[in-house]
Each structure stands twice: as C-alpha cells, then as structure tokens.
Amino acid sequence: MGKEEKARLDPWGITEIEDYSRLYKDFGIKPFKQLLSKIPNPNMFMRRGIIFGHRDFEKIVEAMKNKEEFAVLSGIKPTGEFHLGTLMTAREIIYFQNQGAKTFYCVADIEAYEDNNIPFEKSEKIAVGNIADVLALGLDPKKAYIYMQSKEMRVRNFAMIFARKVTLATIKAIYGERNIGLYFSALIQAGDILLPQHEDFGGPKPTIIPVGVDQDPHLRFTRDLAQKFKRKFGFILPSSTYHKLIKGLDGSPKMSKRNPMSYFTLHEPPASIAKKISNAFTGGRPTVKEQRELGGIPEVCSVYAINMFHFIEDDKEVAKLYSDCKSGNIICGECKQKTIDIVLKFVKNLEEKRKKYIDKAREILQVE
C-alpha cells in the first residue's frame, strides 16, 4: 500500500453524496473540524466528521465551556415513524440537552399539512408515537419544551410579524414557486427557530439548530429574519450544525419514502428490516475470492454507513470494522448478518421502551 493510498484511509471518510466543500465556498458554512478540539465533550457525530459544517457554532462552544445559558431546538415533521434521519436529529438534541442546553422539540404539524397534506388530526396521532420515541431515546421531558406547532401561538405570532419583511422574490428564491401555505410554513419554521429567544423563555440567547445539510436554506432564511428583527427582539443569530446524509440502502442517492427499499423505519417488522439490510448495496467485490484478496470498499457501502452513523457507539469498534472490511477479513454476508443483529436488537429495545412513554407523550401533546 503506497503512502498516498494510506493517507486516504480514514474510517470516517465515507464517500459523500455531494461535494460538501462547495457549501463552504458558496454558502458560508464553516468546516466543523477546526472546532472539534475546543468542544468539551464531543459526540460521536462530531468525532466522526458526520457533523462536518456549522454556522456560528463558536457561540455554543463558549456557552458550553463557560456553563452559560444556551438553547437547542429541533423537531420532527409528523408524517410517519422514526427513521434514521429523525433518529440522528433526536440524538443530537439529546446530546445538547445533556450538555446543559434549554431544550425545545417541535412537532411540525403545520409543515406536515402545508407540505404533505396530512390533516392535523392525523399528525397528532403520529406525533404521539414520535414523541414516545424521542423520550425512549433519552430526551428528558422535565427539562424540555415539547410542543405542537399549530398550538404554539408565540410561533405563529412571530411568523405573522416576520411576514411583512419577506418579499416574494426572497421566498421564491429559496422555496421556488409553491402554494402560499408552503411559504407560510417556512415562516412558521423561522418562528420555531427563534422561539427559544422569546421573552417568555428568558429572551435572547445562543441557540443551536442541528440539522441535515439539506435544511440549510431554512437556516439562512431565519438568520436573515433574525437580523431584520434584531432591534425589535434583540435576537442573537441562531447557530447551526450540519450533518451528512446517508445514501439509500439500495444504492439510490438518498433514503426516501418514495423508495421503500432505500430506508427502514424503527418500527417496521424485523423481517422487513432484515430483508432490506440483506439486499443492501455494499462495497463488496463480485466474488468472495476477490473480496478476500482485494478487501471491500467501506467508503461506498451503505451497510458500513449505517453502522458508522448510527449503530456502533465505540469509535474503536468502527475502526476495526473498517479495517476488517478493507483487508478482506470480513465479507459482506457476515457483516450484513452482524448489522442485522445489532439493528434488530436496537429496534426491539426501542419498541419496548417506547411503550412505556406513550401515555407521557399523550400528556405532553395534550392528545386524548
């Protein structure tokens, strides 16, 4: 193995679905790596470069270091069960809660209606399961404000106030030519992001919004509004971190509901999950013989990706999987079986825990 090739060897260097460096140049997202050493207690997404970019995260580092007040906000669009994407965000928010952040978790039922035509009554039912999940994953409801978008009047008031300063040109540039409801829900989301800074919650404070990189337009839109209403409300521009997105299990460009083999939810039948992992696109070679000789290509492997992103907590264990694959020590069949075991154990455990939180979730959301 030449020196150059060795330099490229990196268990966290998963092939990216797009050229992230473009984001640094074109949109002003900053690389996360440079901040890593300053973070008191980085989580596995940070350590592994899954969180690769940020805006104004320095403010959050300072707050964490100096034990000053800060907030985290994230949420879920209640259109279905938890999947790996919502799992990631939930874990990020739980991490920041554990680091001392005032925690806000939003059920985006307005967005679910405007964007996906899910009636509010249906969102409510789905949300109960979602909230039970996030509690089962470790969110402490006593230290969190969990709310339904449609019932949170402060958010709607913010949206109403912000709307006056949003030109049609701006919103079209970000969201394209859509129905007015979609624009309305974009404003609502800006209201969510700034809710932790509402006077009812103690006013302006650094706030971290951990998102997938595809969500950055919302952040730019909201930061722009925060600037416009700085004098009126004293807003501090919200900070954000950006995590990478995994390709679909079937090798498609992204995990998507439209493509059921590309992803699984955390509550689908174990046999279905196992089947999807069994059929997953990997970095394997055409024959076992070749793979033993040449090794696999974990960088392009969706099974490696879900292990690295979600299911192996110990960095050393991930590094071992990486080198075992790379060296041909482990081949795809064995690796898939191992992964299935881990995933099914995880979902079984989550399922059991979640049951205990259903009543609590109903209570929080005030659903009968």
Place this chain on the structure above:
Amino acid sequence: MGKEEKARLDPWGITEIEDYSRLYKDFGIKPFKQLLSKIPNPNMFMRRGIIFGHRDFEKIVEAMKNKEEFAVLSGIKPTGEFHLGTLMTAREIIYFQNQGAKTFYCVADIEAYEDNNIPFEKSEKIAVGNIADVLALGLDPKKAYIYMQSKEMRVRNFAMIFARKVTLATIKAIYGERNIGLYFSALIQAGDILLPQHEDFGGPKPTIIPVGVDQDPHLRFTRDLAQKFKRKFGFILPSSTYHKLIKGLDGSPKMSKRNPMSYFTLHEPPASIAKKISNAFTGGRPTVKEQRELGGIPEVCSVYAINMFHFIEDDKEVAKLYSDCKSGNIICGECKQKTIDIVLKFVKNLEEKRKKYIDKAREILQVE
C-alpha cells in the same frame, strides 16, 4: 326641459367614479335594483341605489323574509378614526343586525400591520375608539361578536388551512407582487369572512358581507376558497353587496388619507370639518346669477353626495335638495352652510355618545 333630459333627472343618479356596468359584465356582480322590491325593509343605501350591486344576495333576502338564520360580517382596519367610508359599513352592519342577522365585527389589526405597518399595540388603542364609535352608532354588543383579528385563533386556523390551496399565481393576480405578510393578511380576511360559518358559531349559514365595490377582489378570493373547502366545512358561498364610493371633497378621484382635504374623520375639530366642506368641490356655476338661472349640477357635487350618502335620512328631503339645486333655488354657499350644520351636529352627537362607550369597548377588546 325636453323629455329626454327629464328622464335623466334622478336624485340618486350621482355621477359614478367609474363605469359600474363593467363590473356586471366582467366580474359577475349582479345589479341590486332588481331585488329591491323583494326586500322587506330596505335601508336608505338600497333605496337610493348607493348599494348598486351584489353577489348571491337572493339568499339573504330569503333568510330575511323567512326569518331564517343568517349572518353579517364586516370590520374596520384600525389605522385611524372613523370616516365616511367606515361609517357607511358600520351603518350597513347595524341595519342587518336589526333585520335579525347574527353579527360579526372584526378589528383587522393583522391587516393594519402587514399592509400599513401599524404595530399591534397601536392598533389596539385605535380600535377602542373605533369600537366605541360603532356602539354609539347603534350596534348592539349583546347580539354581536366583536373581535381582534390577531386574537381570533379560529380565523388564523382557517387561514392556515386555506393557504395550502392558494397558488402563487392566484394571489399575485389579485394582490400583485407584495410581501408575504400581505398575502397572509388576505388569507386571514378570507378566514374572517367565513368565521360566521365556523362550527363554533353554528356552522354553515348565509352570510352577507357589505363592502365598497373596491373590496370585491377579497370577495372573489374568499368565494373561491369557500368552494374549494365546501366538502370539508360545508360552506355556503358568502353573499355580498357593493356600495358606490364618493369622490374626494376636493374633487379628487377618491377620499384618501394621503389627501387630507379630500375627507374628514368624525372626530376631527369642527372648524376643520367646516373648512373642508366650505372648500369642497361642488356642481355650482361660475356666478350666482348663472346658478340662479341654470341651476346647479348635484350629480357631480361632493356636498350633495355626502348629504345623499350619509347625512339626510329622509328620501323626500334629499329629493327636495336635489330639485332645489337643480332649479337654482338653493346656491352653494347656503347649501354648504346647511351641510356644515348637519354634519357638525352629527359629529357632536356621536362624540358625546362615544364617550359613554369607551369602557365597554375596552372590555370587549380586552384592552387595559
């Protein structure tokens, strides 16, 4: 006087600010005249052709005749004191209340903010005076639902639900290229217009919205939404009547805040009102002599217009003023003085009554 000229003589035939017949053809507004004889107890605006057009007013006639449930809704944008435009609408709503309508009066503070940048706190103060006025004019608060737009969640919920079915193309066609807040306030107004049909108020029912003809785009927009959400909410398409608009007192095309000599509020100093009427554009002749000989032209006279629209209740008295003017029996100076006396008496009386309703208005609007 030839036969033809005589046929044109009509105390209600005031020169119109635009060609209303176009509205019948292009927009489907129907002439009001044909319904007049079927209305149990027409008001002076109806009798005098000031209300000249309608949509679906037949439904309201039926409800009035058969003593069936119907509603009336109107409102005020709290940007200043009552003037002749808001006075007209207030009188129309009071008329329908007296005919048995469930009555809704909306303070459009969201619109005042989005369209005129009036902060909500300021709107609230202005609204107290406005509501005291409408009570002083005779609205019975015990039989009316008077509300602030920004505090009425059912209206905002309607707006949110409607938004999804409003394309950018539609709203741009009606309102032009505006900020998103303005579009939002248009949706809120649709929510207002359909509020009387909300299940909390007994569900679908004929509703009359009396407006100036310039407000028809809102009606068309709302009727379109009522149709789109008919299945979901059972809406009956709202009915409307259209009244003519008076030209500015100074002869400008319309009464407008931008042009203070064109109008007066009902609470400005008597001397100021008197001055504006004294300087008003009339249908007088260059000399007194000519006017005695040829008569005046009430059809183009703004002083005649405010008498006919607002200040003389008895039809016979209006007809007399018309023929006195037409025949040269009365000339402008005398007529203006008479008008000033009537108007100042009216505003003095209103001012006194209004004082007694300020506390009630505060209570209704929940303003401290």
